[in-house]
Amino acid sequence: MSKGIAGSDNINKGVSVRKAKFFENAAIFRCPVCMNKMEARDLNSIICLNGHCFDIARTGYINFLQRTVKTEYHEEMFRSRKTVSGTGLFDPMLRCISDMILSRIRSLGDKRIMILDAGCGEGSHLGKIISELHNKDITKVLGAGIDISKEGIIMASKTYHDIVWCVADLANLPFMDKQFDVIINILSPSNYREFTRVLKDDGILIKVIPGSSYLKELRDIFYNESGKQEYSNHNVLELYRQNFSILDVRAVKYNKIVGKDELSHIIAMTPLSWAITHEKKEQALITGISRITGDFAIIKGTKKGR
Template identity: 45%
Template sequence: MNKRIKSAKYLSNFESIFKCPVCNSSMKVFQLKSLICLNNHTFDFAKQGYINLTVHPVKTKYGKDLFEARRKLIIEYGFFKPLSQAIAETISKHTVNKETISLIDMGCGEGSHLSQISDIVNSEYSKIVTGVGIDLSKEGVSVAAKNYFDKIWAVADLANTPFADKQFDVILNILSPSNYTEFNRLLKAEGLVIKIVPQSGYLKELREVIFDEPEKQSYSNADIVKRFNENIQLVDRSSLCYTVELDNPGIQTLIQMTPLSWATAEEQFKTLLKADSTKVTVDLEILIAKKE
């Protein structure tokens, strides 16, 4: 059975969560090839196992190399492992009475966050997780579908998601833009939004190399937090700060992964790229909201 058929079979167990992104009608899996709505709008499964539910083709700045580098950093170097653990613990704490959880990662990239968090929630907290990952980047979703089978992966617009109302217990939004109208629409009663934003020390070792101005060497998330508070009911927030030691290939992978390096000449990274190893700071804030 190839990936396209496997994914179509898996998704057919959850087809009721979808709505057509064109006309909002309900959808069904058709002949293990497509997702089709009542008005015959048809979206085919890709051979990698994801489904593209965008209405217009979108080109993003994020390429396949960036997503492969991000996956390597997460899986091989455990770059976000403490974060995955903290998120899984938060999910468990706020869903004590639930044995099954529907979890969507809005802006899933190459899927490693969703995969790791789902695994921890399942293995350490004995909850059955239905995981859905969406991103506007076809390249990211393709990498996700290639590496993680037991999830639903879709290319989709975060401002017009292809899901019916009130389908998810938890929305993850990790270092990614938010659409609070959609968050509120998609959440079940008492559903959770877990949003991760950088704090001032996030990747400071890279920022100090890239930026000469002290104000750009640190980062403020004040505007993001303010907007979160204005749009959704904040119930808790916490900080998470740790360092990860990277060897030389790890340093190169980090530089390849981060958009911070896009407008930077390689010359600026010369010293860092020659280092045998370096410690990198991961400084994040976890914002938790609950739907009333």
């Protein structure tokens, strides 16, 4: 091989950078098989005391699952969510989360901040939050995102290179105890036992749940006459309250003008569409919806007994 092929050198350098974040942070990981601590063997894998070894993929993620799990989230859905995220539909909600994290950071002084996104999908929420923090000169921050969907994590790892991405089970997080200052959990299921375990004692859990008007323009068309168009987040909030002490709940509600193309991506990304016929989706597209409502409750809390 000849030296000085700049293109391939750059690619290899890029791969090294993406893998190095695992090498440098190997101590945060816990083996999901035997629960022992792990260390980096080299740039290509991390290994536990019992020899369970996990490869670091070239794009910069680790798959901690023993077998592939089929989910209802597939690549096309994630692509649509990424497109929708790019148009800014979630931005007011994400800014509220960043503000909560910023006030937490200010109270911690000069320490490095560890943020876990549990159920990160294709990574755009965590990616945007980390860049918002960077824009505010918060550079000592490490983001980690986990999702059970390999498609989502691959997409995330290709876009955001300085975040630690893992395919992992929410019920068996591949992290040692008390690693994170902040856990975020956006429109995604929770596992409070694992959240309690991996969160530091003074850490905060920020959970986002939909408000009753979230995407109501779609809900009205999809569920008319079925009584399902009214969504209540009461039970989810109650479950949070049973497991964590609530410090603050913010309601963030707004609406955004959308074009037909964006609307089709919103329909494609939301689980609301799963049980909906093709005809109903078409109807939503031709009805001429021009605004979409964002409505979220953002709950901040700490471990119980503090």
